[in-house]
Amino acid sequence: MKTTVVSKEYKALHQSIQDLQKEWKKELNPEAVQPKLDKAALQAGIPVVSLTSFQFDFPLYIKWIKELAKFLYPNSQSSSSSEQIVNSIMNEEMAKSWIEAAISCNHIYFHEFAEKNQIDEWFLPFVAEMAVRPYLQVLADKVQSKVDDWLPGSGCPVCGEPVRLSQLEGEGKKVVHCPRCLFHWNVNRLTCCHCGNKNHETIRFLTIEEDPASQIQVCEECHGYTKMIDTRQYLAKPESYMLDLTTLHLDFIAQENGYLAAVEKKDLNKN
Ligand SMILES: [Zn+2]
Numbered sequence: 001m002k003t004t005v006v007s008k009e010y011k012a013l014h015q016s017i018q019d020l021q022k023e024w025k026k027e028l029n030p031e032a033v034q035p036k037l038d039k040a041a042l043q044a045g046i047p048v049v050s051l052t053s054f055q056f057d058f059p060l061y062i063k064w065i066k067e068l069a070k071f072l073y074p075n076s077q078s079s080s081s082s083e084q085i086v087n088s089i090m091n092e093e094m095a096k097s098w099i100e101a102a103i104s105c106n107h108i109y110f111h112e113f114a115e116k117n118q119i120d121e122w123f124l125p126f127v128a129e130m131a132v133r134p135y136l137q138v139l140a141d142k143v144q145s146k147v148d149d150w151l152p153g154s155g156c157p158v159c160g161e162p163v164r165l166s167q168l169e170g171e172g173k174k175v176v177h178c179p180r181c182l183f184h185w186n187v188n189r190l191t192c193c194h195c196g197n198k199n200h201e202t203i204r205f206l207t208i209e210e211d212p213a214s215q216i217q218v219c220e221e222c223h224g225y226t227k228m229i230d231t232r233q234y235l236a237k238p239e240s241y242m243l244d245l246t247t248l249h250l251d252f253i254a255q256e257n258g259y260l261a262a263v264e265k266k267d268l269n270k271n
């Protein structure tokens, strides 16, 4: 079984984007993010982002999008059409729509926009999302010590991203990490993050011989999975965004075995 499905080059590219995001975050005024914490909303599975007021700096967002576009097409003699189009048509009103679509994961908006403007299908949702993350990460920093309630199945309590990554830390407690906003929270080690099932007879662990630090927790009640990485065995603890990326082989194994990430499960329910 291959434990390295992500190439060195791809990993390096994402590491550079992470570094870029860290710089962007420094350019943000933390006062632009004003969360309103509501215990009842959290208990009902409504993420903090839904009740947060943001003062988006559209020129700054556009600057980030352009930096990222330049970065993603570094070698083209004449820059790619996607980069050119973005540079020529991007305006504040568009930035506002992109931010809204990225925060609410509105794939239909991006699909239609890309088709209409002949932009690479992958490009738009990717750059729009990456440039909105500094706001989500500032939000997560602000509420990290204040969010105590969480509803299994509702995804990250801050940004709503579906749960798929956890780490074993300290004495062996399970800490769920959101690779999107970088919020993290404790969940009982045996509890399924997708349905709250705690029955040890229907919670199982898939182990990977070639990757002893990793397990996949699967639930026979809801068929959800969570990657569980014992990062105590790592020499240097990776950031959750990169850890999620470098453990992509575990997502493949889980999905090949019929287990799903929450987002796909919701999609299935719709059909
Ligand atoms: Zn999150």
Ligand SMILES: [Zn+2]
Residues within 6 Å of the ligand: 192, 193, 194, 195, 196, 197, 219, 220, 221, 222, 223, 224
């Ligand atoms: Zn479950």
